Amino acid sequence: MKKIVITGGTFAGKTTLIEAFAREGYQTIPEAAMQIINETTEKMGMKAMKKWRRGYIGEFQSLIANRVLKLESEIQNGKDNLIFCDRGLHDSLGYLKLVNAEVPEVIKPLFSRHKYDLVFLCDVIKNFDIRSNTGRMENYKSSYRVGELIGESYKKYGHKVIRVKEMTVASRIKFIKKYLDLLK
Numbered sequence: 001m002k003k004i005v006i007t008g009g010t011f012a013g014k015t016t017l018i019e020a021f022a023r024e025g026y027q028t029i030p031e032a033a034m035q036i037i038n039e040t041t042e043k044m045g046m047k048a049m050k051k052w053r054r055g056y057i058g059e060f061q062s063l064i065a066n067r068v069l070k071l072e073s074e075i076q077n078g079k080d081n082l083i084f085c086d087r088g089l090h091d092s093l094g095y096l097k098l099v100n101a102e103v104p105e106v107i108k109p110l111f112s113r114h115k116y117d118l119v120f121l122c123d124v125i126k127n128f129d130i131r132s133n134t135g136r137m138e139n140y141k142s143s144y145r146v147g148e149l150i151g152e153s154y155k156k157y158g159h160k161v162i163r164v165k166e167m168t169v170a171s172r173i174k175f176i177k178k179y180l181d182l183l184k
Contacts, residue, residue: 001077002183003115005088005154006176008122008164009147011140013172017122018086020173027078031086032067036060058104061092065107069114082180089114090157094150098142111157117183120176121151122164 006014015031022028041049053060068089075083090111096103103111124143151161162179164172 001081001083002117003072003083003085003088004176004180004183005085005090005116005119005159006122007087007091007119007147007150007154009124009143009145009150011143012122012124012147013166013169014122015086016169017172017176018084020169021084025079027075027083029071029075029083029085032071033064033087033091036063036067057096057099057101061096061101062104062107065089065092065110069110080180082183085116088116088119088154090119090153090159091150093153093156094146094148097149097153098146111153115157116154116159118179119151119154119159119161120164120179121147121154121161122172123147123166125166 006017008014018028018030037049037053040052043049044052068085068087072083072085077083092107093103093111124140124147151163154161164175167175
């Protein structure tokens with residue numbers, strides 16, 4: 001089974017691409033962070049959740065890292081032996097670095113052991129929509145910056161990172177599929 005990460009800053013079109021691959025019959029893994037955000041928002045409310053995330057970024061990223069591992073361990077092999085992940089484990093490192101936070105000791109060992117076969121780093125869409133109702137807290141500038149930091153985090157751990165420029169969804173899918181031949 002080959003694991004492919006679709007990542008980038010917020011509003012880079014990652015989930016749209018994941019949904020497009022799912023419609024084509026590929027196995028996909030949803031974004032763990034959004035699951036955690038939705039669950040904590042349900043418990044605390046949006047305002048308290050955002051405050052908690054700011055104050056406990058390490059705990060928040062640890063929850064996400066553990067959820068990523070859980071979701072990936074539960075997935076069945078898919079079409080063409082490929083699994084598409086809406087973000088991956090190493091995304092947490094980019095978010096921690098964005099706010100100059102330390103990587104929690106409990107998750108440090110995970111990053112060197114956990115590997116992906118390809119990582120696609122999507123550029124942020126220029127017509128940026130903050131969508132604060134989803135629990136997101138980034139603006140265009142911080143979204144772009146975290147995308148760069150995420151890319152650096154994957155490279156640091158030996159992953160091949162391929163940048164996906166802003167273009168139509170169909171063009172992005174076609175672009176990504178060209179690289180899938182490298183995995184055969």
